[in-house]
Amino acid sequence: MNENLKLMFEPEFFRAIIFPALIGGIAVTICASLLGVTLVLKKYSMIGDGLSHIGYGALSVASVMNLAPLKVALPVVIISAFILLRLNENNKLHGDSAIALFSTTALSIGILVSSKAGMTNDVSHYMFGSILAMSKEDVIISVAMSIIVILAFIFLYNRIFSVTFDENFAKATGVNAGVYNMIFAVLTAVTVVLGMMMMGSLLISSLIVIPSLTAMRVCKSFRGVVIISALISVTSFLIGMFMSLLMNTTPGASIVIVNAVFFIIFSIIGKLTVRN
Amino acid sequence: MNNLISCKDISASYDGMNVLNNLTFSVNEGDYLCIVGENGSGKSTLVKCLLGIKKIDSGNIIMGEGLSQTDIGYLPQQTQLQKGFPATVKEVVLSGCLNSRGYYPFYTSKEKKSADESMQKLGIFDLKLRSYRELSGGQQQRVLLARALCATKKLILLDEPVTALDPLASAELYSVISELNQKYKIAVIMISHDIQNSVENASHVLHLKKTGYFFGTSNEYLKSEIGSRFI
Ligand SMILES: Nc1ncnc2c1ncn2[C@@H]1O[C@H](COP(=O)(O)OP(=O)(O)O)[C@@H](O)[C@H]1O
Numbered sequence: 405m406n407e408n409l410k411l412m413f414e415p416e417f418f419r420a421i422i423f424p425a426l427i428g429g430i431a432v433t434i435c436a437s438l439l440g441v442t443l444v445l446k447k448y449s450m451i452g453d454g455l456s457h458i459g460y461g462a463l464s465v466a467s468v469m470n471l472a473p474l475k476v477a478l479p480v481v482i483i484s485a486f487i488l489l490r491l492n493e494n495n496k497l498h499g500d501s502a503i504a505l506f507s508t509t510a511l512s513i514g515i516l517v518s519s520k521a522g523m524t525n526d527v528s529h530y531m532f533g534s535i536l537a538m539s540k541e542d543v544i545i546s547v548a549m550s551i552i553v554i555l556a557f558i559f560l561y562n563r564i565f566s567v568t569f570d571e572n573f574a575k576a577t578g579v580n581a582g583v584y585n586m587i588f589a590v591l592t593a594v595t596v597v598l599g600m601m602m603m604g605s606l607l608i609s610s611l612i613v614i615p616s617l618t619a620m621r622v623c624k625s626f627r628g629v630v631i632i633s634a635l636i637s638v639t640s641f642l643i644g645m646f647m648s649l650l651m652n653t654t655p656g657a658s659i660v661i662v663n664a665v666f667f668i669i670f671s672i673i674g675k676l677t678v679r680n
Numbered sequence: 681m682n683n684l685i686s687c688k689d690i691s692a693s694y695d696g697m698n699v700l701n702n703l704t705f706s707v708n709e710g711d712y713l714c715i716v717g718e719n720g721s722g723k724s725t726l727v728k729c730l731l732g733i734k735k736i737d738s739g740n741i742i743m744g745e746g747l748s749q750t751d752i753g754y755l756p757q758q759t760q761l762q763k764g765f766p767a768t769v770k771e772v773v774l775s776g777c778l779n780s781r782g783y784y785p786f787y788t789s790k791e792k793k794s795a796d797e798s799m800q801k802l803g804i805f806d807l808k809l810r811s812y813r814e815l816s817g818g819q820q821q822r823v824l825l826a827r828a829l830c831a832t833k834k835l836i837l838l839d840e841p842v843t844a845l846d847p848l849a850s851a852e853l854y855s856v857i858s859e860l861n862q863k864y865k866i867a868v869i870m871i872s873h874d875i876q877n878s879v880e881n882a883s884h885v886l887h888l889k890k891t892g893y894f895f896g897t898s899n900e901y902l903k904s905e906i907g908s909r910f911i
């Protein structure tokens with residue numbers, strides 16, 4: 405039997421390392437994929453990417469200054485999410501370029517600060533993620549977040565659909581679209597920060613974008629896209645984690661590769677079913 | 681004739697730039713008002729003011745008895761994003777029922793029935809389970825019109841509904857709109873580029889210009905200086 409596999413199911417190791425990683429990971433992937441459906445359909449997916457770079461900057465600065473990483477990064481990223489959303493709506497600076505401008509600046513600050521302080525090790529965690537080092541606190545926050553996101557998708561489902569499909573019509577029927585955009589900004593910001601501790605700043609946005617793109621290849625309904633993207637996301641996570649433990653590869657990258665394979669498979673299925 | 685909406689001296693602006701200046705007009709039950717005018721003359725802005733999406737700077741918008749701003753069926757100018765949206769026809773039409781409900785999370789059977797009726801009125805009931813993104817432009821507009829119908833009993837507001845359609849599909853949509861107006865007595869406010877058609881179908885015309893405007897019945901419009909110049 406594979407040595408890694410044996411170690412994986414060692415009760416002590418499983419309980420202390422693997423189990424929290426699995427629970428936290430499933431929670432974050434569910435959040436990312438559900439929020440991703442709306443972000444992708446509204447062409448806001450760049451926001452996830454931008455926020456992860458901003459998050460990286462904030463986490464680096466926090467760890468250099470010896471502050472608790474989450475307590476610094478969360479507010480910074482939430483505020484940035486509001487600003488990016490505003491920029492996107494006002495369209496003064498073109499949305500995408502504005503995001504690139506802000507996020508690469510924040511990223512550079514992070515890299516600069518951490519390299520000056522010689523803290524490359526800690527900070528590379530945030531670049532590439534370290535799912536096996538999730539603290540109990542991280543796991544609890546992740547699970548709480550995923551419960552909030554899932555409840556929001558159940559109870560506000562029809563309004564989320566309306567705001568996603570047609571914001572102007574939603575406003576005309578009395579739905580406060582601005583509030584929904586704000587809720588989405590906050591939830592996305594928290595998901596991005598949690599996800600980047602796990603998957604790394606470079607890869608978290610793929611967890612937001614790929615599952616919903618995959619689901620859209622085959623699903624005809626919005627409900628289908630929401631459900632299938634969450635399922636694909638969790639499945640890819642589990643397969644990717646298992647692969648990474650088995651073959652000693654980076655978890656984040658393995659998960660993204662599995663997601664990409666699903667995307668290719670679903671694209672082919674989509675093409676075939678359209679023809680019939 | 682009961683009054684549905686009357687606007688008195690309304691003005692609106694973006695960042696200090698005036699778009700609408702002291703407009704006065706009204707729409708009664710069963711009216712069919714066409715709003716015409718060149719690009720940028722403020723047609724979409726006026727519609728957003730009527731819906732309460734955009735605030736007016738001055739003047740009054742008075743809604744008739746029993747009509748609130750959220751009871752208007754709205755068909756917005758279509759965006760590029762929507763064309764490829766993964767949703768079934770049923771999901772889109774049902775979202776028109778959102779204005780009449782509280783926070784109960786699921787649609788009731790009454791709302792589902794009203795969505796079915798709207799689809800039947802527009803002849804798209806057999807498309808109910810099809811995906812919106814697979815439909816032709818004309819079918820997509822009918823779906824959005826059915827959604828608007830779910831939101832209202834009295835008044836629909838259409839922003840350039842035929843812009844992306846070929847002549848045949850446009851003609852079909854115009855006849856559907858006229859039918860809603862005549863058979864079901866739903867008042868129509870429609871923004872259009874097609875002045876010729878507007879004057880044929882509409883009871884009233886509102887012509888917006890950079891300076892000044894015309895409001896009156898279609899016949900008055902034909903006789904007016906501005907109308908005779910455009911026809
Ligand atoms: N959200 C906005 N912010 C700033 N200016 C706007 C906005 N929407 C429209 N405008 C401006 O208001 C004017 C009227 O626009 P609009 O009502 O869309 O015209 P129409 O529908 O008649 O083509 C235009 O000059 C347009 O540039």
Ligand SMILES: [Mg+2]
Pocket residue numbers: 723724725757
């Ligand atoms: Mg317009």
